Amino acid sequence: MFYEEVSEMSFQKQLQKLRKEKGLSQEKLAEMIGISRQAVAKWEVGQSYPDIARLILLSELFKVSIDKLVNDYDENCRLYIEENKQDCKDEDIIQFLCIAKKHINNSVEFKDTESNAYNMQFSEGNLKYISRYHGKKQFIGEELLLRDDSPIWGMNYNGRIIGEVFSEGFLKETLALVPKEYPYRGPMVYQNGQYKYHCIVNGELEWFQGYEEIFFEDIKIYECNFNGGYIK
Numbered sequence: 419m420f421y422e423e424v425s426e427m428s429f430q431k432q433l434q435k436l437r438k439e440k441g442l443s444q445e446k447l448a449e450m451i452g453i454s455r456q457a458v459a460k461w462e463v464g465q466s467y468p469d470i471a472r473l474i475l476l477s478e479l480f481k482v483s484i485d486k487l488v489n490d491y492d493e494n495c496r497l498y499i500e501e502n503k504q505d506c507k508d509e510d511i512i513q514f515l516c517i518a519k520k521h522i523n524n525s526v527e528f529k530d531t532e533s534n535a536y537n538m539q540f541s542e543g544n545l546k547y548i549s550r551y552h553g554k555k556q557f558i559g560e561e562l563l564l565r566d567d568s569p570i571w572g573m574n575y576n577g578r579i580i581g582e583v584f585s586e587g588f589l590k591e592t593l594a595l596v597p598k599e600y601p602y603r604g605p606m607v608y609q610n611g612q613y614k615y616h617c618i619v620n621g622e623l624e625w626f627q628g629y630e631e632i633f634f635e636d637i638k639i640y641e642c643n644f645n646g647g648y649i650k
Contacts, residue, residue, distance in 0.1 A: 429461075429467070429487065430461065430462050430463065430464050432487060433461055433462055433476070433487075434462050436476075436480040436482065437458075440479075440480065444458040444459055444462070445458075447479075450479060451472060451475045451476065451479065452475075453472070469618060470616050470617075470618045470629060470631065473487060473616070474616075478636070508623050508624075510545075511545075511563065511570075511571060511623065512598055512601045512623065513598075514542060514545045514547070514563070515547065515563065515571075515596070515601040516596050516597075516598055516601050517540075517542065518540040518542075518547035518563075519547075519593060519594070519596045519601070520594045520595075520596060521540045522538040522539075522540055522547070522549055523590045523591075523593045523594035524590075524594055525538065530550075533550075534552065535550045535551065535552050536550060536551050536552075536559075537549070537550045538550070544565055544566050545563065545564070545565055546563070546564040546565075546567070547561070547562070547563055547564075548561070548562045548563075548564070549561045549562075551575075554579075555578065555579045556577075556578040556579070557576065557577055557578070558574075558575070558576040559574070559575055559576075560572060560573065560574050560575070561573045561575075561646070569649045570648065570649055571623070571646070571647070571648050571649060572646050572647075572649055573602060573644055573645065573646030574644065574645060574646060575603075575642055575643065575644035575645075576642065576643055577630075577640065577641055577642025577643065578640070578641060578642075579639065579640050580638065580639055580640065580641065581634060581637060581638070581639025581640065582639075583634045583639060584632070584634075584639045584640050585613060588610060588613045588615075588632065589615075589632065589640065591610065592604040592605070592608050592615045592632075595608060600617070600619050600628075601623070602617075602619060602626065602628055602644060602646075603617050603628065603630050603642075603644060604617050604630065605617065606618070612634055612635050613632060613633070613634055614632070614633045615630065615631070615632050616630065616631050616632075616633075617629070617630040617631075618630075621647075623647070623648070624647050624648045625647035625648070626645065626646060626647060627643075627644070627645035628643070628644050628645070629641070629642070629643050629644075630642050630644070
């Protein structure tokens, strides 16, 4: 109930306002971004939410940043999560993942000459985090979380660099900001100068999938898919 009230005051009303200011019907807006009128109607009443690709199209169409479209929505969602979150067994795992990811993204990685993979590790108590990947411009990798040397959680990812102005420093800076609400990659939206990062996640810690991308000005220069969950 709280979720519906706060989201109605943000993305839904913002979308309606921008659409009407541009003199567009729901049907015309839907036609312009390649979806059904029913999908637009559901966005405007809070029954569903656009994926990152549609957010980008809306941003370009209305000449406003994605930050402005989703920021209130994002903050309210996080407020809802924090105020309604119950104690659960995931808490220690989430805390450790955030610490480990911040640590490795602020550290120097090393290359294993035997496997030709880039490896990074972080340990605290009986928990150990391992991250390794192959490739640079087009890459594939995995992350593992172990308790008492037994794997309990993991994530696979694959991605590619598609622009010459890609900045590895910006990506690491973003991933070091991993949020507690989504302890997988970076925050939903992050920008530094001309670089902008977007991330969207479906699912929970036990089973999830997601997508991230980086734009330089209005040009996409990087994309990555990821998925994972508990190992049982």
